Amino acid sequence: MLCLCALLVLLDASVVSFSYVGLAVVASGVVALGAAAAQLRLYRFGRQWTACALSAVVATVSLLATSLVQGTVLQRTPGWAELLGLLVLLCLACRYGRPVPLVLSAVPLFVAVVWIEGRAPALSNLPVLKDIDGLFTLLPVAFVLLGGYLRTEDGRRRIAAENVRQAERLDLARDLHDHVAHYVTAMVVQAQAGEHTAERDPATARKLFANIEQTGQEGLVAMSRMVRLLREADGAVAEAPVTPAMTRIEELVHQFTGIGQHAWLDIADDVDGAVWSPQLAKSVERLVQEGLTNIRKHARTATTVHVKLGTDGDRLVVRVRDNAIGQQRGRVWFRPSGFGMIGLSERVAELGGELSSGPMPEGGWELAASIPMK
8 A cells, every 4th residue: 555655646746847836736645645544543543523624634735736736737637646545534534433523524525536627637538537427526426435335344343243242241141140159059058057957966067067168169269260261361361171061060960969968960871962062061061050059049948859961852951850849938048130040041042942940740840951952
């Protein structure tokens, strides 16, 4: 681009006469090209009104140069460098300008380009251009349309980027909720149990408090991992070892088993976690985690929990069941937020699956999901 600008300036210098009029034409072209480069930086830094004033100044200089050439020069030139600079300024204004600065910039620039025709040679003497009527009107119109098109594309990219950021924020919110709810719920439940068993069964209470410590440490490790991923630069994130989804699910079920509650994991023979997509694996893990967390919160009378993974055609079926009977009496230890199920519903829906939750006829509660595996 720099070479093209230099070439146009040299072309203008070779055509015009060595007089103050010729110098004015060359100087006007240099000013227009320099303003185009400066205006791009001004728009990037949000200096809308400064860019508008610069456009008005360049248009005024161009109109003065046109008047000077029309009144004194017989062998005329449009000033190709100046013409290019004006068109680029017009395109930039239409692409980046806000409504009011856009109008105040585009109108004088448009007029300046149209008036350049008055100092240009007859188009009939120029090859290719001689068959084009209204060239100096079509040129600014074309660059206005180009600026509008680029403005539209910029808007589409911004919307796409915002959608990606919004999806990432939602995903982060789900992960934060799942991690915090899972670990904190486990700690609170075990602390409540320890409070009631400390006097009559000190050994069991000590085991519960040891479990609380271990759960707290695991929660801190999980939170630290998420914070580290957020704080590190995009290119500086080290690849962490990925735990297989089935292993992580087995760990969740194993960690759930506590005093008076036992959890079982049943995996059908045709279920192979190794072939799951990352999105499916994460959703299944979160579904099991949310189901177990809700049982800890709201089904304290449950003694047995079954986590079942099976298939139904080309769909993976995940069920988390408990055998709680009746409603929990006494104090209400947890106030439901609803965010866990909302996030879980969104995850399953994104994969084209279905999520259901409700009581079973034989008693207890079931959280179930059917998700396509492909």
